[in-house]
Amino acid sequence: MSSRRFICRAMTKTKPRPLSAAALALVARRFAVLAEPMRLRLIHALFDGEKNVNALVRLTGGTQANVSRHLQTLLQAGVLARRKEGLQVFYAIADPSIFQLCELVCGSLEKQLVQEAGVFDR
């Protein structure tokens, strides 16, 4: 069976019955993972392909410890994949829906900002 169909029917198709707390927690968690600027920075840095931790530290300007922590969070959430090669560890985007998510959110933000800016037009 398809858990997507299950969750999505629960989200969109049925009468608003109390949604399973577990399903809600899963969805909320997915959003929470994307709700940190440093994690967005890391995702952004990986848009053009896998990189090792040191490269990500340089690109994001964060400390090694902090970058490593956020990478674990993204890894555990299934957003990133991990590949070890000798001393180095390479991370890459594992969930392609991330790209569309960013598109959607950016598009929605644009509309909102343009509309808010329009308050001052005449």
Place this chain on the structure above:
Amino acid sequence: MSSRRFICRAMTKTKPRPLSAAALALVARRFAVLAEPMRLRLIHALFDGEKNVNALVRLTGGTQANVSRHLQTLLQAGVLARRKEGLQVFYAIADPSIFQLCELVCGSLEKQLVQEAGVFDR
């Protein structure tokens, strides 16, 4: 000019330069707003049209104070719209991208869960 194009180009098209902290904060904030189970419950309850606060309190099983707080958060983020009619206040989904966001996240979660479950298949 289009801030969407601006943000999205920054997210996807250019070399991973340090992204504007302001842009990152905006995107992160948008995700954070969707990262609470009770807010997801409220959004879910509004999928089939606007409802007043009392109805939302009943549907979600939350307290009046807590529901009201979360509604303010969603309102301020531009996710919901507010319409006052006499004593009652009606909330509705203002940002249609919410529907697609939920679809995307649910779809991505499904793939992940199915894949994890598959670990035990042979």
Place this chain on the structure above:
DNA sequence: TTGATATATGAGCATATAATCATATAGTTG
């Protein structure tokens, strides 16, 4: 083995935010 490098993690502190209680505000009715 020793030393060097890359990455991960335990512990502590600081901050953000969710839930709750009590109360405030606004609109309606008598």
Place this chain on the structure above:
DNA sequence: CAACTATATGATTATATGCTCATATATCAA
């Protein structure tokens, strides 16, 4: 006006989470 209803909000507490420092682990090279 007073009483009532619907919604919002100040203040407090509890919890979660981000950041930092120091240190641990793993791999490689000499």
